[in-house]
Amino acid sequence: MTLSTFKSILFSVLFLAISTNGFASENSDPENDKEFEPKEMILHHVKDAYGMHIIDISGHPISIPLPVILYTDNGLTTFMSSEFHHDYNGEVIVEKNGQKFVNVHEKVYVLNEGETQVTYDEEHHPTNAKRPLDFSITRNVFMMMVSVIVLILLFTTTARRYKKSENNVPTGIAGFIEPLVVFVRDEIGKPMIGEHKYKRYMPYLLTIFFFIWINNVFGLIPILNGANLSGNIAFTCTLAVFTFIITTISGNKNYWKHIFWMPGVPVPMKIFLMPIEIIGMFVKPISLMIRLFANITAGHVIILALMSLIFVFKSVAIAPVSVAFSLFITVIEIIVTAIQAYIFTILSALYFGMATEEEHH
Amino acid sequence: MDLITPEFGLVFWTAIMFLLLLGILRKFAWKPILGAVSDREEGIKKALASAEKARLEMQNLTADNERILKEARAEREALLKEARDLKAKIVADAKDEAQAQANKMIEQAQIAIASEKKSAMAELKNHVAGLSVEIAEKMVREQLSNKDKQLKLVEDMLGEAKLN
Numbered sequence: 001m002t003l004s005t006f007k008s009i010l011f012s013v014l015f016l017a018i019s020t021n022g023f024a025s026e027n028s029d030p031e032n033d034k035e036f037e038p039k040e041m042i043l044h045h046v047k048d049a050y051g052m053h054i055i056d057i058s059g060h061p062i063s064i065p066l067p068v069i070l071y072t073d074n075g076l077t078t079f080m081s082s083e084f085h086h087d088y089n090g091e092v093i094v095e096k097n098g099q100k101f102v103n104v105h106e107k108v109y110v111l112n113e114g115e116t117q118v119t120y121d122e123e124h125h126p127t128n129a130k131r132p133l134d135f136s137i138t139r140n141v142f143m144m145m146v147s148v149i150v151l152i153l154l155f156t157t158t159a160r161r162y163k164k165s166e167n168n169v170p171t172g173i174a175g176f177i178e179p180l181v182v183f184v185r186d187e188i189g190k191p192m193i194g195e196h197k198y199k200r201y202m203p204y205l206l207t208i209f210f211f212i213w214i215n216n217v218f219g220l221i222p223i224l225n226g227a228n229l230s231g232n233i234a235f236t237c238t239l240a241v242f243t244f245i246i247t248t249i250s251g252n253k254n255y256w257k258h259i260f261w262m263p264g265v266p267v268p269m270k271i272f273l274m275p276i277e278i279i280g281m282f283v284k285p286i287s288l289m290i291r292l293f294a295n296i297t298a299g300h301v302i303i304l305a306l307m308s309l310i311f312v313f314k315s316v317a318i319a320p321v322s323v324a325f326s327l328f329i330t331v332i333e334i335i336v337t338a339i340q341a342y343i344f345t346i347l348s349a350l351y352f353g354m355a356t357e358e359e360h361h
Numbered sequence: 362m363d364l365i366t367p368e369f370g371l372v373f374w375t376a377i378m379f380l381l382l383l384g385i386l387r388k389f390a391w392k393p394i395l396g397a398v399s400d401r402e403e404g405i406k407k408a409l410a411s412a413e414k415a416r417l418e419m420q421n422l423t424a425d426n427e428r429i430l431k432e433a434r435a436e437r438e439a440l441l442k443e444a445r446d447l448k449a450k451i452v453a454d455a456k457d458e459a460q461a462q463a464n465k466m467i468e469q470a471q472i473a474i475a476s477e478k479k480s481a482m483a484e485l486k487n488h489v490a491g492l493s494v495e496i497a498e499k500m501v502r503e504q505l506s507n508k509d510k511q512l513k514l515v516e517d518m519l520g521e522a523k524l525n
Contacts (some may be wrong), residue, residue: 043363043364047364048368048371105363131368134368134369135373136370137374138370140371141374141378144375145378148381148382152385155386155394156386159390159393159394159397162393162394163393167401167404168398168404169401169402178394181394185398202395203383203386203391203392203500204383205385205390207382207386207387211382232371233365233366233367234367234369234372234375235371237367238367238372238375238376238379242376257468283490297364301455360411
């Protein structure tokens with residue numbers, strides 16, 4: 001077994017291997033001695049990709065093709081990601097709908113009229129191509145769909161359990177799910193929002209809690225080539241925006257008064273506090289977004305970096321250390337999956353609680 | 362920079378997926394699950410409350426029973442006492458009446474005796490008087506044959522009559 005095959009199998013099967021496209025092309029590269037670059041490899045793992053790479057067998061990458069959906073000047077264009085033949089360096093050109101598409105670092109570009117090859121500027125950005133509107137089912141979107149289906153099945157099954165049972169006694173899967181739901185209600189909803197108002201927000205809090213949690217967990221499953229969905233800023237940003245929208249909509253008179261004209265302090269202080277409070281309004285969701293993104297991505301980066309040590313030192317002897325440490329980090333990450341979902345949910349609930357708090361003077 | 366730039370496509374899909382998930386779970390999962398949980402909690406609360414109520418009722422019932430028993434006992438005592446009193450009274454009354462009757466009878470008897478005695482006395486007196494007259498007649502007849510004797514007799518008789 002060559003070191004490169006070993007690398008690939010190790011990353012794909014044992015550990016948090018996300019797409020190993022980096023290796024794939026490296027392996028198929030005729031000059032196999034190319035220097036191993038951990039940074040490039042890690043970033044490729046952590047970021048989104050068009051296909052779902054599973055494993056390399058003797059230098060041949062195997063991946064699940066996913067649909068690429070683009071809205072270009074010529075209308076909607078779709079093709080499978082397999083048409084790029086695992087290329088992400090802009091070398092393979094796919095012609096569809098009279099347009100030429102290339103995959104540059106897992107971003108599809110459409111070549112300008114008449115161009116036949118991508119040219120790059122000094123920072124390796126394509127100069128003669130532009131990005132179309134990209135609605136592709138990337139591996140993150142794919143995993144998200146899987147997680148949505150799993151969640152729907154899981155919770156509708158649970159709900160049906162109650163209908164079947166007498167006196168609403170939780171049986172089977174409901175016995176496992178109910179404590180979690182009750183936890184979100186009693187430890188997050190009720191204390192943060194308050195006994196009288198929490199009910200309105202429960203569907204959102206429960207959905208966001210389980211949605212984040214399951215995607216955190218899916219990110220850790222190596223054999224699925226876990227897409228780093230909850231470690232993607234687009235994902236966390238969207239959820240944070242939802243929290244922001246709900247907070248802003250549910251804001252009552254008291255909430256806005258605390259932002260624009262803080263009660264109980266002298267007038268100069270009120271004027272001084274106003275911009276701070278307005279910034280705070282936006283900082284809250286931004287902190288949510290960054291916290292989840294950074295925590296999950298950092299976990300992935302650490303595990304990948306530890307595994308990279310083997311290839312940086314070009315020695316299998318370092319493997320036990322790497323494996324031991326990444327196993328340790330993986331265990332911590334399993335805890336982090338739940339903690340981060342909990343934190344995102346509890347902070348969202350806290351913001352809703354602040355927005356709906358009644359004046360008590 | 363790539364890492365921290367949100368991709369439009371993923372934002373789009375996340376928003377759609379999340380809203381879809383929220384909608385479906387809200388209707389088909391959270392509502393029934395939370396409903397069932399709170400229904401059960403309500404049920405437990407109600408069951409506990411009714412058990413407590415039943416316990417109190419039971420307690421009241423026991424107390425009532427005891428009270429009724431006590432009352433019944435007291436009533437029995439009262440009835441017995443009354444009966445005893447009545448008995449004593451009846452006996453006493455009967456005694457009194459009997460006494461009165463007896464007294465009355467005795468009195469009547471005494472009256473009758475007295476009147477009988479009186480009439481007997483009168484009869485006796487009459488009889489004695491008749492007898493005396495007869496005797497006197499005889500004696501007088503005999504004595505009157507002698508003048509001295511007659512006088513002496515009259516004198517004696519008168520003296521005796523005075524003594525009577």
